[in-house]
Amino acid sequence: MAEITENDVMDALREVIDPSQGKSVVDLNMVTAIQIAQTNISFALEVPAHRGPAMEPVRKAAESAVRAIPGVTSATVVVTAHAAAPGAAQDEEEDGTRQQVHDIKIRRFVAVAAGKGGVGKSTTAVNLAIALRLEGLRVGLLDADVYGPSLPRMLGISGRPAAAGGDMVRPLENYGVQLMSMGLLVPDDTAMIWRGPMVQSALTQMLDAVAWGTLDVIVIDLPPGTGDIQISLAQQVNLAGAVVVSTPQDIALLDVVKAITMFEKANVPVLGMIQNMAYWACPDCGRQDHIFGDGGVSAEAEKRGIELLGEIPLSIDVRTGSDSGTPIVVASPRSEQAKTYRKMARRLMEVADLRREEDE
Ligand SMILES: Nc1ncnc2c1ncn2[C@@H]1O[C@H](COP(=O)(O)OP(=O)(O)OP(=O)(O)O)[C@@H](O)[C@H]1O
Ligand SMILES: [Mg+2]
Incomplete structure (x- = not known):
């Protein structure tokens, strides 16, 4: 050797x-x-x-x-x-002062939604958020899934948010992305029973009582389903739009149609669809197997005049990345999947008018 x-x-x-x-x-x-x-x-x-x-x-x-x-x-x-360079130290101080007065400026909100659980919504939200950060935007990630918050684990964050003065807390950060999640506030093993109004106030708190600072976009990982929570959150933050994730299975698609209808009713533009677990590519021979069927999502998207932002195959690296706290966009930046997430993020910047706005 x-x-x-x-x-x-x-x-x-x-x-x-x-x-x-x-x-x-x-x-x-x-x-x-x-x-x-x-x-x-x-x-x-x-x-x-x-x-x-x-x-x-x-x-x-x-x-x-x-x-x-x-x-x-x-x-x-x-x-x-x-020791930090003098410039960096000064930046931090300035940041600190800004946070103290809780000047929160968030230019855009984009939701990641799905009609059904387990289709890879959180995985998509995390990879897109980091990809947007890599494009130079200041990015927040709000885990609105209070029932099963998975973003702290996927983003490799543990610990409790620090107090930021008054009743405010600071978001936690990794990969340059600011995160707030019920998972950071409640111990992992605590089973929470949430009723509608409690969910609503938890979400309001995560928006209003968090010292987010100045951000170009907050990506919201919506809980699965098409109920009141999703609609009222959509209205509360004046969403720029929603990205709808689906697997190619028919059942997931039926649910996706419900999700799209819900956004239409709430006047939230559907910015695009993402087909997740689209196919399985055999790592040895390269053959692509469409385990859950082929073309359903793109046909549905076309029928409704919605753009298909991209397709992510079933991939062990996507799964281990998001389950171990190093999403594939950072774990294997040169992989096809990472490139697809980055391409989808760039397209999202265009369709949702996301850009970096310099501080006044
Ligand atoms: N393209 C993919 N290939 C392989 N595994 C994936 C892929 N996308 C997501 N997964 C895995 O599938 C599981 C479910 O994904 P994820 O938690 O992102 O879905 P979700 O829609 O947010 O689920 P929930 O409804 O429970 O919030 C996770 O273990 C994740 O790692
Ligand atoms: Mg999830």
Whole structure:
């Protein structure tokens, strides 16, 4: 077996992106102190002190990338802190002051919806939110699914939001995306029984009592279904529009028609449909199997004059990424799926008029 070199390690790390800056850890000069002891590799990622806690997913991604080099048996990565550059410290201070007065400016809200549970709505919301962030937007993610909040896990966030003065709390951040979710406020193992008015007030609180700061867009992961909650939330925040996720199964499609009708009634534009788990691509032979049927979503979209934003196949990497807190857009930025999410995000920016508005 050929000896592992520092170049091999750097090449592997070029795939590891720090999503808050949209560049690889190599391009950002974060990689230091590479040590190669035969097949055991260790190195450090050097970041400004205040970013330390948010770097954990990048650290893990760097570890896996290096462990995947043929011949490597172990990889150990530590995050080390250096003092922030004077400019950065000042920015933070300014941010702090802005947050103290709770100046919340959110330019647009976009909902991700589905008529039915388990079709990949949260996975889509998380990957699209990060993809929008990678396009340079300031992005928030609101987990409106109070019954089964899954976004903290998918975004690799745990812990409690910090108080921000008054009755406000701060959102938590990872991959440059701000998150608020009932999952951050209630312990994982607590079964919550929610009744309609409680859900409503929980959602209102997550919008009004969170120091979101200035954001170009908040992506809302709506709970599955087509009930009152969805409609009133849609009206409460004046949605720019909704993206509807469906699998190709007929049943999911029937539900999707209900979801589209609901948005039409509430005067919320449906910005596009996304077909998730569209087909299974055999990793060995490349053959595509349309396990749940073929073309149903695109036919439905065409019939209703709704754009099909894209199709994501059934993919183990999509599943492990979202279940382990490193969504595929960050875990394998060069994969076809990551490219599709990024393309869908760029199209969404056009159809929902999402752009970065400089602070006045
Ligand atoms: N394209 C895909 N390929 C493989 N697995 C996927 C894909 N999309 C989502 N999954 C997996 O399917 C499961 C359900 O996805 P997800 O939680 O995103 O759906 P959901 O619509 O938000 O569900 P719920 O209605 O429970 O909120 C998760 O384990 C997720 O990792
Ligand atoms: Mg979900």
